[in-house]
Amino acid sequence: MTASVDFPTRVLWVVRRIPTGRVSTYGDVAAMAGRPRAARAVGNIMRKCQRADVPCHRVIAAGGRLGGYGGREAAKRAMLAAEGIVVSRNTVREFRRVRWRGARSSAR
């Protein structure tokens, strides 16, 4: 299904669907892109595909870690804080529980 779309394209697609005030993890994004084990690859794609269309700052690592942001983790955290998001172990757990409420259906 939807094999006509490349993995990196799917990743950008999923990340672009992350609503404001909501975050997701690399693993979750990878899973929605069709590769639950490609969290690493997702990070690679994000690093190279830094676009204004893609809120890459809303993608964080699991365990309450930001992961990275070209060495600007502080800036990433500040952007999330501006949206009312405080990155913590609990944050990941909370958003992972509800995800985007049906956004998954559109992502497929």
Place this chain on the structure above:
DNA sequence: TGGTTGACGGTGG
């Protein structure tokens, strides 16, 4: 064509 790197994830010590 093959090996290494990297914005990760999870488990173990």
Place this chain on the structure above:
DNA sequence: TCCACCGCCAACC
């Protein structure tokens, strides 16, 4: 609670 090791996947040299 923090650090280290192993496993997975895609891009780059």
